[in-house]
Amino acid sequence: xxxxxxxxxxxxxxxxxxxxxxxxxxxxxxxxxxxxxxDSDFLVEARAAMTxxxxxxxxxxxxxRDLEAEVVREALASGPGEPLVLALGGGALERxxxxxxxxxxxxxxxxxxxxxxxxxxxxxxxxxxxxVRPVLADRERLAQRWNQxxxxxxxxxxxxxxxxxxxxxxVERILESLDPDLPRRPREDAQSPTVTEKRGxxx
Numbered sequence: 001x002x003x004x005x006x007x008x009x010x011x012x013x014x015x016x017x018x019x020x021x022x023x024x025x026x027x028x029x030x031x032x033x034x035x036x037x038x039d040s041d042f043l044v045e046a047r048a049a050m051t052x053x054x055x056x057x058x059x060x061x062x063x064x065r066d067l068e069a070e071v072v073r074e075a076l077a078s079g080p081g082e083p084l085v086l087a088l089g090g091g092a093l094e095r096x097x098x099x100x101x102x103x104x105x106x107x108x109x110x111x112x113x114x115x116x117x118x119x120x121x122x123x124x125x126x127x128x129x130x131x132v133r134p135v136l137a138d139r140e141r142l143a144q145r146w147n148q149x150x151x152x153x154x155x156x157x158x159x160x161x162x163x164x165x166x167x168x169x170x171v172e173r174i175l176e177s178l179d180p181d182l183p184r185r186p187r188e189d190a191q192s193p194t195v196t197e198k199r200g201x202x203x
Contacts, residue, residue: 005157008179009109010083011076013102015153016113017146018090019120024167025113026087029174034184036084040092043071065091069098076105091145093152103155111174112156115163117146 012029014022023039030037041052044067048055055064068089075086093099102110115123121142153159160173 006107006109008182009107011108012085013088013108013110014113015088015110015156017120019123020113020115021162021167021170022087022113025170026085028167029171030085032171038075038084039087040068040072040089043075044068047071065095068092069095072098073101093149099152110156112153112159113162114159117143119163
């Protein structure tokens with residue numbers, strides 16, 4: 001279980017299944033706060049110098065989870081004064097060490113972005129130009145993964161049903177939960193990928 005709801009978080013971690021909207025919402029949220037934004041999938045691909053689909057095919061899912069655990073810990077280990085938003089890979093919490101580490105961070109707000117499984121699958125399938133997701137090929141296994149991970153997701157401080165919400169609505173809901181006096185930085189000081197192409201829909 002995570003620590004109590006942090007009054008003044010310096011990190012916000014977004015969890016949820018693929019298609020929940022973590023990357024889209026995370027980038028927009030970081031932009032609003034002037035915080036840095038990181039996506040663990042992007043960090044893994046940069047570390048491995050190959051796509052996640054290639055890691056699965058050339059190495060293994062276990063090798064991917066090893067890299068994922070490394071980059072998550074490194075991203076969240078930044079010192080005070082470096083606030084960030086991290087979009088966590090959908091399966092990152094499968095590793096007990098990762099679950100325990102994220103839950104142990106007292107200045108970290110954990111947000112679960114929830115939606116019906118079929119809604120999230122449809123988002124992934126309809127996301128033109130989006131990442132190749134090897135696990136989408138086996139829908140039965142996908143449902144098993146969802147049911148297995150759901151109890152871990154539900155340990156978050158805050159759960160938001162994104163099924164009928166725009167990314168901007170989700171961001172507003174998260175901001176409403178934060179202290180209005182939470183420090184924010186000028187936009188030019190923060191690191192964030194461009195999010196223009198992601199503004200239209202949860203993905």
